[in-house]
Structures are given as C-alpha cells and as structure tokens.
Amino acid sequence: THGLQPYFSPIHISEAIRYRKPRREAFLQTAVAMGVAPPEALFIGDTFALDVVGAKGVGMDVAWFDRQKTPPELDKAQPDYTITRLIDLLEIL
Numbered sequence: 066t067h068g069l070q071p072y073f074s075p076i077h078i079s080e081a082i083r084y085r086k087p088r089r090e091a092f093l094q095t096a097v098a099m100g101v102a103p104p105e106a107l108f109i110g111d112t113f114a115l116d117v118v119g120a121k122g123v124g125m126d127v128a129w130f131d132r133q134k135t136p137p138e139l140d141k142a143q144p145d146y147t148i149t150r151l152i153d154l155l156e157i158l
Contacts, residue, residue: 068151073109086112087119096125107145109154113137117144128157 070076077095084091096103103124110116111130120127121142129137129144130151137143146157 086110086115087122089119089123092120092123092125096123107157113141113144118142128154 077091077098079085079091082091082094084094086092092103092108095108096106099106104126106125107128108116108120108125109128109130110120111132113129113131113135117127117129117137118141121144126146127144128146128148130149131147132149134149137147148154148157
C-alpha cells in the first residue's frame with residue numbers, strides 16, 4: 066500500500082477480498098465499498114497489467130504509480146495519469 070492507508074479509504078488488498086486483480090469483481094467491489102460508480106473512482110496502482118488494465122476495464126480513472134518509469138504496454142488500456150512519486154497525487158486530487 067506504499068504507506069497510503071492513513072490517507073485513503075477504502076483500501077482493498079486482493080488477498081483480503083475474495084477476488085484478485087485484474088478480475089472485474091475486485092474493482093467493482095471496491096467501488097461498492099466506496100459508494101460510487103466505477104467512473105467516479107480514481108484507482109491508484111503500481112502494476113500495469115493488473116491495476117491499469119483491470120481498473121480501466123470497469124471504467125475507473127487510473128493513476129499508475131510507475132517508480133521505474135516503465136514504458137506502458139501500448140496494446141493495452143492506458144492510465145489517465147502516470148506518476149513517479151506519491152506527492153504527484155496532490156496534482157491529480
């Protein structure tokens with residue numbers, strides 16, 4: 066969770082819920098817990114194939130936390146934002 070737990074709620078960790086990313090249910094369950102529709106949510110993730118592709122698949126906006134500055138997989142869904150430092154979230158939120 067990269068130390069974000071004190072600042073965001075809910076934080077769903079795949080191991081703690083019944084579904085693992087990139088399954089749609091993992092993202093939909095998080096939206097339900099937040100009381101929002103998926104297009105109203107911003108998903109913050111650090112794994113392109115699991116987080117970006119999965120969240121975009123249910124219509125969420127995505128901030129990809131890419132500390133390694135990895136080129137995105139161009140044949141996949143693209144993040145709405147790419148950040149390399151957590152402080153960059155302040156510009157998005």
